Amino acid sequence: SLAGKTAIVTGSNSGIGLGIAHELARAGAAVVLNSFTDRDEDHALAAKLGREHGVEARYIKADMSSPEECRALIEQAGACDILVNNAGIQHVAPVDEFPVEKWDAIIAINLSSAFHTTAAALPVMRAAGWGRVVNIASAHGLTASPYKSAYIAAKHGIVGLTKTVALETAEEPITCNAICPGYVLTPLVEAQIPDQMKTHGMDRETVIREVMLERQPSRQFATVEQLGGTTVFLCSDAAAQITGTTISVDGGWTAL
Numbered sequence: 001s002l003a004g005k006t007a008i009v010t011g012s013n014s015g016i017g018l019g020i021a022h023e024l025a026r027a028g029a030a031v032v033l034n035s036f037t038d039r040d041e042d043h044a045l046a047a048k049l050g051r052e053h054g055v056e057a058r059y060i061k062a063d064m065s066s067p068e069e070c071r072a073l074i075e076q077a078g079a080c081d082i083l084v085n086n087a088g089i090q091h092v093a094p095v096d097e098f099p100v101e102k103w104d105a106i107i108a109i110n111l112s113s114a115f116h117t118t119a120a121a122l123p124v125m126r127a128a129g130w131g132r133v134v135n136i137a138s139a140h141g142l143t144a145s146p147y148k149s150a151y152i153a154a155k156h157g158i159v160g161l162t163k164t165v166a167l168e169t170a171e172e173p174i175t176c177n178a179i180c181p182g183y184v185l186t187p188l189v190e191a192q193i194p195d196q197m198k199t200h201g202m203d204r205e206t207v208i209r210e211v212m213l214e215r216q217p218s219r220q221f222a223t224v225e226q227l228g229g230t231t232v233f234l235c236s237d238a239a240a241q242i243t244g245t246t247i248s249v250d251g252g253w254t255a256l
Ligand code: NAD
Pocket: 010, 011, 012, 013, 014, 015, 016, 017, 034, 035, 036, 062, 063, 064, 065, 086, 087, 088, 089, 109, 110, 136, 137, 138, 139, 180, 181, 182, 183, 184, 185, 186, 188, 189
């Protein structure tokens, strides 16, 4: 059980981050949800999650493109036994047309934020005598596709950061690993299905199988619950000697 532990999940008011927060809370951890907005519904989401699992749950606004706000998130949380670096954005364009501000934003949110939160969290974990850092990378942290230069550079970068942090904490009761999801069925992906069906003139099942999951040999999406389960596993005693590595949850993508 993760009772007594506090987990901070960046970028967790939707999608994978929210799914991971649910599974950590189900395992008994107190959770801190985060995104860059500060709406009533963000705080309500945390309150609802807390009630559902009978744990303490809070929402803290922090923009992961700001180094100061990344570090302030850890400070404001007051505790950080489990840090899940999940916040991420995407932009698709050829390298020679890639907007500079998109490149900078993707590197800041998908990569540098994890440097800042980890730097702030390690002293807190050391003081507590236990810690888990889980970075949400991607199959694109291990392989590439055209037109996603910033995303792929950032995701390969976070895999490198993962290994380095693992070596620096190797003799301590702290681990650092990356999860590399393939295509995950989040509300954003679900919302693209009707459009894709229209564009390709295919039914739901065919467009998922032939178009969206063309690179995922299982021909099934991973789910946010599965990513949450993988995160909980990395926080368990069974995973105490797993550090500095990647776990692919990609239906065979990177085996192809
Ligand atoms: P999503 O858009 O549903 O979630 C992204 C989260 O990050 C949201 O909560 C959003 O509010 C937050 N966020 C965005 N910009 C932020 C900022 N500046 N500061 C703080 N929070 C910010 O997307 P998702 O699919 O759940 O993606 C989560 C992570 O998983 C990302 O790192 C993504 O690269 C990775 N991933 C997703 C897939 C997939 O198929 N969906 C596959 C592999 C990896």
